Amino acid sequence: MNNDISFSDKLAVKLGPISLKNPVIMSSGTFGNGIEYSEFYDISILGAVITKSFSLKPMLGNEPPRLCETTAGLLNSIGLQNEGIEYFINEQIKLVKKLKINIILSILGANLLEFSEIAAKVKKIEENLIAVELNLSCPNVKEGGITLGSIPESVEEITLAVKKILDIPVIVKLSPNNDNYIEVARSAKNGGASCISLINTITGMAIDIKTFKPKLGSIVGGLSGPAIKPIAIAKVYSLYKANILPIIGMGGIFNWEDAIEFILAGANAIGIGTANFVNYNVGKDTIQGIYEFLIANNIKDINSLVGKVKIN
Numbered sequence: 663m664n665n666d667i668s669f670s671d672k673l674a675v676k677l678g679p680i681s682l683k684n685p686v687i688m689s690s691g692t693f694g695n696g697i698e699y700s701e702f703y704d705i706s707i708l709g710a711v712i713t714k715s716f717s718l719k720p721m722l723g724n725e726p727p728r729l730c731e732t733t734a735g736l737l738n739s740i741g742l743q744n745e746g747i748e749y750f751i752n753e754q755i756k757l758v759k760k761l762k763i764n765i766i767l768s769i770l771g772a773n774l775l776e777f778s779e780i781a782a783k784v785k786k787i788e789e790n791l792i793a794v795e796l797n798l799s800c801p802n803v804k805e806g807g808i809t810l811g812s813i814p815e816s817v818e819e820i821t822l823a824v825k826k827i828l829d830i831p832v833i834v835k836l837s838p839n840n841d842n843y844i845e846v847a848r849s850a851k852n853g854g855a856s857c858i859s860l861i862n863t864i865t866g867m868a869i870d871i872k873t874f875k876p877k878l879g880s881i882v883g884g885l886s887g888p889a890i891k892p893i894a895i896a897k898v899y900s901l902y903k904a905n906i907l908p909i910i911g912m913g914g915i916f917n918w919e920d921a922i923e924f925i926l927a928g929a930n931a932i933g934i935g936t937a938n939f940v941n942y943n944v945g946k947d948t949i950q951g952i953y954e955f956l957i958a959n960n961i962k963d964i965n966s967l968v969g970k971v972k973i974n
Contacts, residue, residue: 667707667953672963675709675931677908678856679831680793682709682764682931685964686921686949689859689912689933690715690768690795690835691740695750695758702942707949709931710764712859713750715797717769718776720746725879730868735887735914736936737866739880742770742797747780755787765790766833770797773810777820781827793831795859796820812840814849821853831856833910838890838897839865847906858901859910859933861894886936888914895927902928902969916944918951928969 667673673684688696688705690712696705705711723743730737745753747769758765767784771777777796784794798811798820810816817834824832834850836843838861847858863884868877876882894913901909911929915921916937924932937944956964 667950670953672956672961673949673953674963675965677831677833677910677930680833680856680908684709684949685925685929685931685952686945687712687766687910687931687933688938688945689935690797692935692938695754696761696763697757699938699942699945700761703946705945706762708763708945710766710792711761712766712795712933713754713758713768714744715742715768715770716744716747716750716780717742718747718771718780720744720749727877727879728883730877730883732866732868732885732887733889735866735885735889736939737868737878737883737885738863739878739883741880747783751783751787755790759790764792766793766795767791768795768797768835771820774816774820774823778823778827781824785827788828788830791830793833793856794824794828795833795835796824796855797835798837809837809840811835811837811846812842814842814845817846818849818853821850821855825854833857833859835862836860837862838893838913843897844901844904844906847901847904851907855907857908857910857930858906859912860901861890861897861913864890864893886914888916890914891920891923895923898924898929899927899971915948916940918948918955921948921952922955922967925964925967926969926971928971930965930968 688711696711724741834855866885891914898911908930911924912933921932
């Protein structure tokens with residue numbers, strides 16, 4: 663791919679205050695921090711890379727087995743394993759900076775206090791980031807196991823707390839497992855979020871009929887891949903119609919055609935996840951495909967396609 667394509671005016675997008683050279687973003691948890699994939703192609707051509715989620719302290723993750731292939735999808739129960747935010751700040755950021763990518767740091771906490779403590783630590787490196795993404799999918803023990811992302815009041819409070827500490831845009835990642843995601847998106851906006859990313863994985867389960875045991879150590883996991891794409895597109899479309907915040911749409915995107923579908927549904931940018939495990943060049947290929955689609959159809963720029971699905 664000609665690197666100049668990734669900088670074409672036809673591909674440039676804005677997510678509120680966030681400016682990207684193209685709409686192709688690597689999603690959290692599927693691209694590491696970009697270091698490994700940089701061996702295959704120049705990942706600086708990407709719109710942005712969202713790091714894996716970092717917590718206040720290191721997390722060991724769930725018991726194996728952690729991965730299970732399904733029909734047109736992948737079940738995972740990694741359990742948000744990570745080395746902790748201090749490791750990213752002290753060890754990883756200097757390596758990631760060399761890749762010359764737009765870095766979006768994903769952070770996770772069990773409660774408001776943890777998110778605030780992480781944000782305070784991130785403050786010292788925020789000039790190296792274009793945004794932070796709040797991963798609100800971990801259980802909130804104080805609410806009896808209900809995820810933070812399903813409680814509008816908690817989402818608003820956490821977003822507001824992080825915004826008070828950091829001077830960079832905040833992205834809130836929503837789960838498809840909650841029916842109130844539009845209400846939650848409004849709460850994120852009230853808290854000062856600049857953008858919404860959705861969807862995260864869908865809760866799923868698989869059973870080994872030879873042993874009668876679940877195929878994942880944690881019994882249930884998160885389903886990703888092509889199997890969830892129609893659900894993801896429907897969620898993006900509904901959120902777009904609500905006209906709340908710019909949207910990073912994701913969920914089963916494996917090629918540029920999938921990306922165009924999400925944009926027509928209302929996504930301002932798209933996130934690629936599981937496809938990275940199948941085609942390590944998928945980011946580069948998607949940028950190229952979108953660009954050629956715009957040229958072939960004489961479309962001025964990618965933004966003119968956002969939400970342009972023809973319903974009537």
